[in-house]
Amino acid sequence: MSHKLYSSDFQHPDTGVLIHFVLDEDAELLWLEPCEATCEQRERVESEYQETSVWCKLLGEHTCSSVAEANRLIQSRYSKYLAKNGCFPTD
Numbered sequence: 331m332s333h334k335l336y337s338s339d340f341q342h343p344d345t346g347v348l349i350h351f352v353l354d355e356d357a358e359l360l361w362l363e364p365c366e367a368t369c370e371q372r373e374r375v376e377s378e379y380q381e382t383s384v385w386c387k388l389l390g391e392h393t394c395s396s397v398a399e400a401n402r403l404i405q406s407r408y409s410k411y412l413a414k415n416g417c418f419p420t421d
Contacts, residue, residue, distance in 0.1 A: 332356040335397065337404070337418050339365050347382040351408075353400045353418060360394035360403060362386040 337351040348365040364382045392407075394400045401417045 335418055342382045342385065344385075345378040345382045347378050349382060349386060351400070351404060351418070353394060353397065358393055358395045359391045360400050361391045362389055362408075 333355045335353040335355065337353075339348040339350045341347070342349050342364075349362055350365055351360060351362055353360050363386050364379055392403055394403060397418045397420055401420070404417050
């Protein structure tokens with residue numbers, strides 16, 4: 331069973347759908363995905379969710395072996411999409 335960490339949620343810049351980073355520590359991968367549970371609770375339009383899901387997949391997965399590396403990668407590649415939230419806690 332893989333151990334996954336989830337960042338704070340933040341809004342997709344165009345659709346407004348909440349998204350977050352996922353760090354799979356066992357597979358050493360980092361990616362973005364829509365916050366499915368939150369989207370279901372807020373009854374997002376399916377087309378907005380699908381558009382956001384495609385956008386996240388286009389950004390791809392990144393090899394990442396630690397929380398510190400994930401935070402550096404997020405800040406260097408994705409800072410235009412988020413403020414200071416979106417990074418993983420280091421404690």
